[in-house]
Each structure stands twice: as structure tokens, then as C-alpha cells.
Amino acid sequence: MTNIVQAADYKIDTEGAHASIEFKVSHLGYSFVVGRFNQFEGEFSFDADKITDAKVNVTIDTASVDSNHAERDKHLRSSDFLNTGKFPKASFVSTSAIDKGDGNFVINGEFTFNGVTNPLAIDAQMIGEGQDPWGGYRSGFVGSTEFALKDYDVKVDLGPASANVILDLVVEGIRL
Numbered sequence: 001m002t003n004i005v006q007a008a009d010y011k012i013d014t015e016g017a018h019a020s021i022e023f024k025v026s027h028l029g030y031s032f033v034v035g036r037f038n039q040f041e042g043e044f045s046f047d048a049d050k051i052t053d054a055k056v057n058v059t060i061d062t063a064s065v066d067s068n069h070a071e072r073d074k075h076l077r078s079s080d081f082l083n084t085g086k087f088p089k090a091s092f093v094s095t096s097a098i099d100k101g102d103g104n105f106v107i108n109g110e111f112t113f114n115g116v117t118n119p120l121a122i123d124a125q126m127i128g129e130g131q132d133p134w135g136g137y138r139s140g141f142v143g144s145t146e147f148a149l150k151d152y153d154v155k156v157d158l159g160p161a162s163a164n165v166i167l168d169l170v171v172e173g174i175r176l
Helices: 070-077
Strands: 007-011 020-027 031-037 038-044 053-060 089-101 106-111 116-131 137-148 163-174
Touching: 007 137, 031 070, 038 163, 089 116
Parallel strands: none
Antiparallel strands: 007 038, 007 163, 020 031, 020 163, 038 053, 053 089, 089 106, 106 116, 116 137, 137 163
16 A cells, blocks of 8 residues: 655744745945845645645735835835835745755745746755644744846846845744
8 A cells, every 4th residue: 555645735824923034135245234024925835755745835015025214115115126016916936846855955936026027946944843832733944045136127226246135034834
């Protein structure tokens, strides 16, 4: 008899604030502007024994950008950067996962931002999984990726030191 293992489906725990999407952009090569998106949602399917079957789908409310500076956030929401009036959402939909061993993997997908969709790879690592104190089951990960602003039609050129954005992700999901 063949033992069939299926990936479990999870909802990202944004209600409990056990997930985050943070960004970092060099400021003229001297320091970094850091911030986060306060509102996003998503789900994923994952089986630690068959990582290649992993699937991820995340939608970000780009107007929820928060760099801890109201005037800068207003500028980031403008057509110079996030263009939230025209494109209020960004999204990532996975297309494949590559198991790198020891809980490390790469999630490939399509990232849509500022009305442009491009392939994007996220380097990810499983943190852990198990029962929670409330009778549920959780699974947690961290991930990181980097992309060029010009690849997503961001018109403002802040110079070569500020050409790329680094996204750092913390994802905890509750099994459905």
C-alpha cells in the first residue's frame, strides 16, 4: 500500500500579527530606509516531506506602507513609487519550489507590483511547525528576496545605491 502524503493548507496569521513584510532600501549608500506593509493576506500549502509541492499566494495592500515617517509614506504612495491610487495591491503567486535541504528552499513565483508582473525568487527557511496552545496547528517560515525598482516601472531614480529593494518576510500560518 502506498502512503500518500498531502500538503496541508494554511492561512497566514495576520490577525494575530504573527507575520510581517518588511522592506529595506539604501538611502544614498549611507544608511537604509526601512519600513513595512501593515496590511496583507494570504495562504500557503506546505508539506515538510515534499517541499517541491509548496504553494504560496499573498496579496499586499500597498497603501498600508509604513516607514515611520508620514511625509515619506505619502510620497511612497504617490505615482513616483508605489502608485497606490492606480495599483492598490501587489501580489505574489508561486509557480514552483526547490528543496535546498535542511529546511531551506526557494519559492519561485510571479510578483505583481505597480502594474508589472515579473518572476521573483524568495529564499526561504522553515522555522518550525506544531500544535499551538489553542488546539490549532501552525507552521512558520522566514524568507528574503531582492528586486530592482526599475523592473517594476518605478520612475524615480535614486541612484545606483538605491536601485534595489530588499524584502524580508516572516510568515506563520494556521492550518485550515
